[in-house]
Amino acid sequence: MITVRVEGERSEHGVFVFALSTCGWCKRTKEFLRENDVAFEYVDVDKCTMDEKREVGRILKERDVPLGFPVTIVDDEVVISGFKPDEFREALGL
Amino acid sequence: MISVEDVKRRHELDARSRGYRLNPDPDFLALLLEGLRVNEERYGYPSCPCRFSSGVFEVDRDIICPCDYRDPDVQEFGTCYCCLYLDEASFERGAADPIPERRPPEMQMRGLLAAGGEASQESPSEESSVETGRTLRYCRVCGYVVFREEPPYVCPICRAKREMFAEIDMGLGVRST
Structure with a gap:
């Protein structure tokens, strides 16, 4: 799976984003994290191979995540579905 | 190959x-239109740029733009x-916020797990499971007929509500002679 790492000054949280490369809200989410200098990793699920897509499906199903992209996972614990700046700020202590 | 301008013209119309x-x-x-163009090139149909497409037409059918959820949303x-x-009011305001997913x-899960495109399409068991459960219904206002698992949220012809759809009784009983 092609995971992209974005460097940032704020690296105290592990932030992972399941995104779609074609989606406006996914783009806004990446921009929000970049603007706030948050280090994060993301994967554009639509660019994955078929096997990887099914793997993402299994991961999200196991976590019982609402499937609206983007899905942002903070410290492997807090799951935020969609572009929700207030929830990002709270989870990341911004 | 379809261009972004073509996509824009089509959705503007x-x-x-x-x-x-x-x-x-x-x-x-621009990002959404490019997303629609990319999806059309990838899958052969312009599925929603903000939703996950499986590549299997029958599974993605409800999220082909304009999706089944657009009108009620x-x-x-x-x-x-x-x-x-x-709508006009949101356009005038110049902004729209994210809304909850109606699908x-x-x-959604069926889409993610069905990802596999051609392989899944070739599987007869998958195809038949998709085929089952469809019902013929008609709009009691305008007569529009639809053959799907669920009636549409809004009639695409006259915009009557879902409640106005009724099942069609084919009356295929054996005729007594």
Whole structure:
């Protein structure tokens, strides 16, 4: 799976984003994290191979995540579905 | 190959026919139109740029733009899920916020797990499971007939509500002689 790492000054949280490369809200989410200098990793699920897509499906199903992209996972614990700046700020202590 | 201009023209026409507008934010709109173009090239149909497409037509059918959820979403929230289509008030305000997903979770999950494109399409068991459960219904207002698992949220012809759809009784009983 092609995971992209974005460097940032704020690296105290592990932030992972399941995104779609074609989606406006996914783009806004990446921009929000970049603007706030948050280090994060993301994967554009639509660019994955078929096997990887099914793997993402299994991961999200196991976590019982609402499937609206983007899905942002903070410290492997807090799951935020969609572009929700207030929830990002709270989870990341911004 | 379809161009972004073609995609824009097509969705502008569609928006106009419904009294909707396309997103006024030029960058956001450009991304969505490019997403639709990319999806059409990838899958052969312009599925929603903000939803996961499996590549299996029958599984993605409800999220081909304009998706099944657009009309009820624009009615309730002033925008569709990906914010391509806005109502006049949202357009005038110049912005649209993210809205909740109306597509049922089980259909989203079916899409993710069905990802496999051609392989899944060739599987007869998958095809037959998709085929079952469809019912013939008609709109009691305008007579529009639809053969699907569920009636549409809004009649695409006359915009009557879902409740106006009734099952068609084919009356295929054995005729007594």
